[in-house]
Amino acid sequence: MMNSPVLLKLVLAIVVASVGWRFLSDRLYSKHRVEIGGHVDPRFAAVRDVFLKNFENGWEIEGSAFAVYLDGKRVVDLWGGYADKQAARKWAEDTITVTFSTTKAVSALAVALLYERGQLDYNDTVAKFWPGFGKHGRGNVTINQALSHMSGMAWLDTPITEEIAADHERIREIFENEPPKWAPGTKAGYHAYTYGWILDQIVRHVDVQKRGIGQFFREEIAAKTGVDYHIGLPKSEQHRVARMSVPSMANRLDEMWYDTRVLKYLGSLFKLMKDHPLSKTVSRCTINNPDYHRLEQSAALGIGNARSLAGLFDQVIRGKLVSQKTLQVISSPFVNNTDFIFDDHVAKGHGFFYLPIQRAGTEYGFGHTGHGCQMIITDLKNKLTIAYVTNGLKTGLYDLCRTYSRLQNSVYDVVEKLELN
Structure with missing residues (x-):
């Protein structure tokens, strides 16, 4: 057991080191006046004021972008x-993140397109197209259940390396051989990463050309709609990617001070430290690694x-x-219940x-x-x-994310x- 004087010295050393690092890190980059780019329809001028205010009062710790389309017209960018x-x-017009x-919503459009073409139905079982998925009692899992986080495959016991993640055949074999983590179809548990691999396999097995989700999205959706969005980023576009930063504890506390409901999301951080389903579903990867972007x-x-x-949707x-x-x-819910992983x-x-x-x-919106x-x-x-996108990550989500929430409210004010005029 460490004695009190030694413990006190250790705590003081940590505090001093933390303050020193902050002092040093503040000098690792040049400080510039906050600059806002883009345009707004004159009717939405108040939205720009709110966007700027997010930076001026310190709620935006890095950068962000906000866009609104109203019946085909881009009214905020x-x-x-x-x-x-x-x-x-600085965040530029062509910055991506x-x-x-x-x-998940973007890739779900690939399945919607296959449904539109009559190549699948949401009530079809996944095993109808991907027989191996039907092992271990998953034979009755429908496509809609899989896309609604009900397949029982929210996490994998097999460690997924970068090499495995890039090998769709290996991923397929792992899913086929691992049993579900709960009785499929009985409840919803958020499939943070596995959703993507399941959807990719559905697309590969249904598409006549057997394309993966990245190629299918690029050729059938992005190219035809002209949107600058990528599932599997080409190396030639890497220079445009924003660097992510996580919020400090001071940032998190400030969010909670503003809205105490954010506490429930902070609780997720503690779940990640324990043997909890959430810690099994969320990968601890370094999101700034360019290799992962491929x-x-x-x-x-x-x-x-x-x-x-916004342009795509x-x-x-x-x-x-x-x-x-x-x-x-696709605009109507399939299940409306408590997600046992997110609680x-x-x-x-x-x-x-x-x-x-x-x-x-x-x-509601979808x-x-x-x-x-x-x-x-x-x-x-x-x-x-x-x-809305940001590289300065926040604790809260949707209406509990203050930067986004008041932007959405400002849009609806307009x-x-x-409607009244």
Whole structure:
């Protein structure tokens, strides 16, 4: 047991080292006045003010981008801050970033397109196309259940290296040979990474050309919609990627001081330290590693920006990618219950989250949240699409992420005024 004087000295040394490092790190980069780029429709001028305020009051610790489409028109397209703060590299118009789990909604569009073409039905079993998935009692798992985090395969006992993650045949074998972690179809448990590999295998087994999700998305969706979004980033685009930074404890405490509900997300950090299902589902990878950006990981490693996310889903809700019939299918929840891994109530289905809006006559929108406060959401009634990305990660998500929440509110303030006029 360490005696008290030694312990006190150790604590003081840690404090001094921490303060010293902060003093030094503040001098590793040049400080610049906050600059905001982009444009807004004059009717949405107040949104720009809110975006700027996020930086001015210290809520944005790095950089971010925010985009809004209203019935096919880009009415907000803003960016600001740093793509790499320590290098003093500013966020530019073409900066892109890892969008984490918003990737799930983007990749789900590939399945929607296969549904649109009559190549699968959401009620089909996964095993109908991928027989090996039916092992270990998974024979009755439907595609919609798999995309709604109900397959029982939220984590894998086999350690997944970068080499394995890049080998779709090896991934297929691992899924076929591992038993589910709970009775498939009985409850929802968030498949943080495994969702992407399951979806990739569904696309590979259904697509006539047997393309993986990265190639399928690039050729059938990105090329046809003109969006700057990638599932498997080409090396030639690496120079545009923003560098991620995690929030300090002071940042987290400040978020909680602003809204105590954020405490529930802070609790997730403690679950990651224990033998909890959440710690098994979330990979501790270094997200700034460029080699990971090459992976076709359709659950968490999609790379784009707010403009590309909002632009893509604007085209979706206007029937430019799938028909209105398919849109009505994918915009309706499949399950609406408590996710036992997140310990949070969220409606899911078809690869999307369905999140409450309760503004401008809209009950909910569909899209997806992403780690650190990334966001894509669509409002069918108002033909409105909103997207936000940031490389300065936050603790809260969606309406508990203060930078995003007040941006969304500012958008709806305008939309509601437009309805009255």
